[in-house]
Amino acid sequence: MRRASGWVIAALCLSACADEAAEQVVTVRSDPPGASCQVTRDNLSVGAVPATPGSIRVTKGTAPLIVACSLSGYETITGGFEARYRGGNLFAARGGGPPAVDPRDYSYADELMITLRR
Numbered sequence: 001m002r003r004a005s006g007w008v009i010a011a012l013c014l015s016a017c018a019d020e021a022a023e024q025v026v027t028v029r030s031d032p033p034g035a036s037c038q039v040t041r042d043n044l045s046v047g048a049v050p051a052t053p054g055s056i057r058v059t060k061g062t063a064p065l066i067v068a069c070s071l072s073g074y075e076t077i078t079g080g081f082e083a084r085y086r087g088g089n090l091f092a093a094r095g096g097g098p099p100a101v102d103p104r105d106y107s108y109a110d111e112l113m114i115t116l117r118r
Helices: 003-021
Strands: 023-031 034-040 044-049 054-059 063-071 077-081 111-115
Touching: 023 034, 023 063, 034 054, 044 054, 063 111, 077 111
Parallel strands: 023 111
Antiparallel strands: 023 054, 034 044, 034 063, 063 077
């Protein structure tokens, strides 16, 4: 019985770790600070940062994050931030099928910077 409960605890820990690995927190900064920013990916909203600097939790993926920031008296500036390959094996077959790309093998920079213009 003791051995079975250990397996249950290990399985719960692994499932929690797997979910956590699928997401990351990025900080959006702007110069000057205080801009409000919308974050999208593949033309879908990921979330918003009401005032920079601010952080947002994003699901990892291979498509770039698009950040559009605005501040009164400045132009709205949009920047694209590419995902970078961080691990795993692109050539290994997952689940016996053809090679696949796992979005969890990619991540974005921890900080995304937008410079506003008047």
